[in-house]
Amino acid sequence: MHTNIVWEEFLKIAKEEAGSQVVETWFKAVTLETIDSRENSIALKMPNNFVRNWIQEHYHSLLTTHLKRLLNCSTLTIKYLDSHNNTTSTKKPEAKSSGHSFTPAILQTSSQMTPEENKKEYAITPHKSKYRSKKNALNPQYHFDSFVVGPSNSLAHGAAYAVSQNLGNVYNPLLIYGGTGLGKTHLLHAIGNAAREVNPQLRVKYETSDQFMHDFISSIRFDKAHQFRERYKNIDLLLIDDVQFFSNKEQTQETFFHIFNTLYEQKKQIVMSADMFPEEIKGLQGRLKSRMEWGLVADMQTPDLETKIAILNKKAELHNISLSQEVSHFIASRVHSNIRQLEGALIRVDAFASLTGQKITLELAQKVLINFQTQPKQSTLQLSDIGQKVAKYFATTMQELKSKKRSQQIAMARQVACYLMKKLTNESLQSIGDFLGGRDHSTIIHAINKIEQLIIDDLSIAQKIKTIKVDLTQD
Ligand code: ADP
Ligand code: MG
Numbered sequence: 177m178h179t180n181i182v183w184e185e186f187l188k189i190a191k192e193e194a195g196s197q198v199v200e201t202w203f204k205a206v207t208l209e210t211i212d213s214r215e216n217s218i219a220l221k222m223p224n225n226f227v228r229n230w231i232q233e234h235y236h237s238l239l240t241t242h243l244k245r246l247l248n249c250s251t252l253t254i255k256y257l258d259s260h261n262n263t264t265s266t267k268k269p270e271a272k273s274s275g276h277s278f279t280p281a282i283l284q285t286s287s288q289m290t291p292e293e294n295k296k297e298y299a300i301t302p303h304k305s306k307y308r309s310k311k312n313a314l315n316p317q318y319h320f321d322s323f324v325v326g327p328s329n330s331l332a333h334g335a336a337y338a339v340s341q342n343l344g345n346v347y348n349p350l351l352i353y354g355g356t357g358l359g360k361t362h363l364l365h366a367i368g369n370a371a372r373e374v375n376p377q378l379r380v381k382y383e384t385s386d387q388f389m390h391d392f393i394s395s396i397r398f399d400k401a402h403q404f405r406e407r408y409k410n411i412d413l414l415l416i417d418d419v420q421f422f423s424n425k426e427q428t429q430e431t432f433f434h435i436f437n438t439l440y441e442q443k444k445q446i447v448m449s450a451d452m453f454p455e456e457i458k459g460l461q462g463r464l465k466s467r468m469e470w471g472l473v474a475d476m477q478t479p480d481l482e483t484k485i486a487i488l489n490k491k492a493e494l495h496n497i498s499l500s501q502e503v504s505h506f507i508a509s510r511v512h513s514n515i516r517q518l519e520g521a522l523i524r525v526d527a528f529a530s531l532t533g534q535k536i537t538l539e540l541a542q543k544v545l546i547n548f549q550t551q552p553k554q555s556t557l558q559l560s561d562i563g564q565k566v567a568k569y570f571a572t573t574m575q576e577l578k579s580k581k582r583s584q585q586i587a588m589a590r591q592v593a594c595y596l597m598k599k600l601t602n603e604s605l606q607s608i609g610d611f612l613g614g615r616d617h618s619t620i621i622h623a624i625n626k627i628e629q630l631i632i633d634d635l636s637i638a639q640k641i642k643t644i645k646v647d648l649t650q651d
Contacts, residue, residue: 182246183208188625189242194235196628197520202231209257217253218243221261228256245390314372314382317494318365324490326483329359332474336363339445340370343378343413347472349436349446351419353453354476355602357514360449364415367447371413381408382415389421389428401431408435416448419468420606423617424459433464440467451604458610478513481505491519497526503541510545521548557600557648559611566593569644578613592641594620595627600648 186208191199205223212218220239222228231239236254244252255263320340325333332354338346352360368380383391395404408414414435422429439446450457453475454468479487485508492499499507499522507525511518528544529536563574570589577590590612597608598620605617612620631638 179208179211182211182243185246186239186242188621189246190235190238191625192621193242194238195516195520196625197524198235202227202235206231209261211247213247213249215253216249216251217255218247219255219257219263221257221259223259225258228258232256245387248394314368314380315365316369318362319369320366322490322494323359323362323366324483324487326479326486328477328479328483329354332359332363332476335472335474336367336447337370339447340367341374343371343445344443348440348443349448349468349471351448351450351454351468351471351473352476353450353473355478355513356451357516358476358478359515360451360476361417364417364447364449368413368415371445378412379410380413380415381411382417384417385419385421385428385432388416388432389425392428392431396427405431405435408439411439411444413445414439414447416446419448419450419454419460420452420457420604421617422460422464423457423606426461429461429464433461433467436464436467452606456607458606479515481508484508484511484515484518487515488518488522491522495522495526497522497536499536500538502538503536506538506541507545510548521545524548559597559601559603559608562596562600562648563593563611565644565648566596569640578611580613591623591627592644594623596641596645596648598624600645 187199187203190203205227207221209219209221220231222231239254240252243254244250257263320333320337323329323333332352335347335350336352339348339350352363354360364382368382372378372380392401392404395401416432422432436446448468450468453473454460454465457465485504488504488508489499491497492504503525507521508518511521525536525541525544528534529540534540560574563577566589567574567577570585570592572586572589576586577593579586581587593612594608597603597611598605603611605620609615609617609620627637627641631641
């Protein structure tokens, strides 16, 4: 495969998994130089030591996991090249480095620093990577202790905790559903971690439905479908994240259905998450939907301000960041619903303070977050409102947006519609895809990514989108 294609694919996945901010900040300036399929190795070129250390420390597993999958190999060595193409040690990098010329994107929006200031050491406390090196391993940071309970998530939290203490007996299966960044993955890992504390011998398997599907597909490719199923035979606790990605994958669903039944009959615990109620997931077999709803279906809502502040304080504590009340109140009110973004805002403020050697004050937070994207998720905007408005601005019609037509103007309008629909409503990728004439969720992700990039690259488009947004939100 061509290096560019592989890297583009990886960026898309990383964006989904780690957020576009991480991609913008760390991966944008990296290039995939070579792929050596005989040696199962690749070389990544890093813009400077700072980025190299950070990526090695925090995203090595993310890179390994997904590039292995994209390149379809079971082992993969990643060489991190510096700007002179020297391979650097793949051992744990030193925590700090300085003397770099590249400014991470987190600082670019409001960076008014002198080059001297830029050179200051980045002293943010390194926290352990979200991505564990071992595939499917549980992340020890996602524990019940680090989960803040509020009215928006108390049902899901209570159910998750009960399940972890009494596997297979209380709610089986347990399905947790809710929008992105609300803590589903955190709870799934917390169940696994807590259950293992009760019984360290417990066989736990965590995976996303996406990983499940990829493993399954490669198993059929190598005629190993049988072995694939065997892998699940002796599991005590199966945690499957984001089951909406099973949508329209008939064979994968079929296999999952059998695995589910086998485990269920043996009273083994199954926990799943989804970004919407199973009934609403299109392209999911009825019998699978009904299985998912057999036990308990617990939803997660967007947190209220108090919960957001409590979560922020918890995260600050975890990262050793000291925040005054007014600053945490400010950050929490800037970010509307997504807790992942809340964390992103915190890291951004902290990174800026560390790099410039300042204390975190309200003024500093305001300055850093001036352009921070907030999402008015409470909006009552419908997909059709957005579709109509976008069509109008691009001198086309809703019908054409939903059609298969690919003329430049219509395609652009459609992509802008995808972007705004995701930003301004709570609708899932799937329902946006369905609304826009039955498009696949990956098409929608692609469109959103493309527009996000265009907003950075093309001022006139950025302006146009801003105008539509204002028009929509002021109605
Ligand atoms: P989802 O899987 O629903 O998209 P995640 O579980 O990945 O969301 O959560 C996104 C981030 O927000 C994670 O870093 C997670 O630790 C954090 N988070 C979400 N909810 C809470 C909470 N109630 N308390 C503490 N952290 C939370
Ligand atoms: Mg998740």
